Amino acid sequence: MAKRLLLIGGNFSPEQTGIGKYNGEMIKWLAAGGYDCSVITSYPYYPQWKVQPPYDKHKNWYRKEVMKEEGWQGKITVYRCPQYVPAKPSGKTRMLLDFSFAVSAFFKLLQLLPRKKFDVVISVVPPFHLGLLAVLYKKLRGAKVLYHVQDMQIEAARDLNMIRSPRLIKMLFGLERYILKRADMVSSISDGMMSKIQQKAGKDIFFFPNWVDVTLFHPLEERMLLKTEYGFAASDKIVLYSGAIGEKQGLEAILHAADRLKEQDGLKFLICGSGPYKEKLMGLAEEMGLQNVIFFPLQPFERFNHFLNMADVHLVIQKGNASDLVMPSKLTTILAVGGLALVTANSGTSLHKLVSTHNMGIVVDAEDQDALNEGIIRSMNGNVREMASNGRAYAETYLSVGEIMTRFEEAVIVR
Helix, strand or coil: CCCEEEEECCCCCCCCCHHHHHHHHHHHHHHHCCCEEEEEEECCCCCCCCCCCCHHHCCCCCEEEEECCCCCCCEEEEEEECCCCCCCCCHHHHHHHHHHHHHHHHHHHHHHCCCCCCCEEEEEECCHHHHHHHHHHHHHHCCEEEEEECECHHHHHHHCCCCCCHHHHHHHHHHHHHHHHHCCEEEECCHHHHHHHHHHHCCCCEECCCCECCCCCCCCCCHHHHHHHHCCCCCCEEEEEECCCCHHHCCHHHHHHHHHCCCCCCEEEEEECCCCCHHHHHHHHHHCCCCCEEEECCCCHHHHHHHHHCCCEEEECCCHHHCCCECCCHHHHHHHCCCCEEEECCCCCHHHHHHHHCCCEEEECCCCHHHHHHHHHHHHHCCCHHHHHHHHHHHHHHCEHHHHHHHHHHHHHHC
16 A cells, blocks of 8 residues: 655645745655655745735635646645735744744644554755644654755844844754654755754754756757747847845845946846845836846746746855855756856855856855856856756756655655
8 A cells, every 4th residue: 555645844836936846846756656645735825925826715714635647646635724924024924924834734734633644744844843743743643754954944044134032043943953853854955954954953864955857947959049039139148037036135136237237238137036025126126227137027837948048147146144054946947958057155055066066057256246247247258058068967967856756765755
C-alpha cells in the first residue's frame, strides 16, 4: 500500500513563484509516483498579496479540493485554510499572516488526527512555527517529520529590522530549536544555510535544493527577434528583473542604474511581476523621468520560457544582510534558459560562491550602486556567452527536478 504524506505549508499551487511553486511541484511529483498526498495550506495570494480568483469567493472559510491528473498513480487532497492577508505587508502584518494561518491550520490538523495515519509529515519554512504542528502530529500519531527550510525566517526578520525586540527574537529562536531537535530530518537548499542550521540543530542537514524543469525552461534560438513580440527593437539590450516586488528587496537600485545609464543607446530596463511595492516603484520611476524603464505584469506560465529568453541579462537583487539567509528561486529558472544572471551577493555567501565557482554569472557586491552599474555595462559589452552556457549546463546536471526528487524520495520517504 502506498505511503500517505502530509504537507503543511503556507504556500502551494497554483502560485507560480516562490515557495508555493516548489511545494506544488514536489507534491505533484510524489502523487504521480503513487503516493497518497494531502496538503494543509492557505488560499493562493503570493506575490499579489491578495487572494486570487476564483479562490477569493471562499477565502473566509475552509475548502477541500481533490487533484488527480491523467497518468498519476496517486492523488492529492488539498485543505485550504483561511488566513489574514495584508494588502501592504510589513513586519507586524506578516507576523499576523503567519499566526492566523497557523491557528486555522491547527484546527484542520485536529480534524485529520483521528483519520487514517500519515506516514510522513513535511513542514516547509517559512513560516517556521508550522513545524510545531508537524511535531504535534508526530507525538500523537508517530509519523516521521521532515522540517524543510527554504528561508531562514527569524534571521532575515532580525537582520532586516522587521522584528526589533531582542526578547521576541530570543523566544522565536527557542521555539525553532525545539522543532529542530524533534524533527526526524531537517533539510535546506544551500550550503550556507545548511551550515547555519546545523549549528542550531546539532544534527546533519539534508541537501534538498530548489529545482527546475529543464524540459519546460530551455534556451531558444533567435532571441533577438523575440524582443519584437514584446514591443522592443531587435537591437535593444534588455535588462530584466522578474519576480516579486517588495519594499525590502532594494529594487530602487534598478531605477538608479537606469538613471545612470540612460544615455546608453537601446538599453532598456524591464521590471516584471507584482507585489505591494510595485505602484510606489512605478511612481518613483515617473518622478525620475525614466523613459528606459518599462513595467510588465506577471507573465502567463505557458509563455514564461519565451519571455525569459528575450532578456540579455537577468537581475537577481539581494540585500547584503540577507544573501546567505535565502536562495532566490528565480535563479534556477534563469540558469535553465541559459540566461546571463547578474547577482548582487557579498563575498563569502553561498550565493556568491555558487555563481563564482561555476562561472555562470556576474556577481557584484550587494547594495553597491556603482558595482551594479558596472556589472550591467560589463554584461552588455563583455564576452559573457560562456557564463550563460555554464548556467544551462549546471541546471541540467544539478537542478533537474527528476534527479532531485528521486534522491529526496529515497532519503526521506523510502528509508
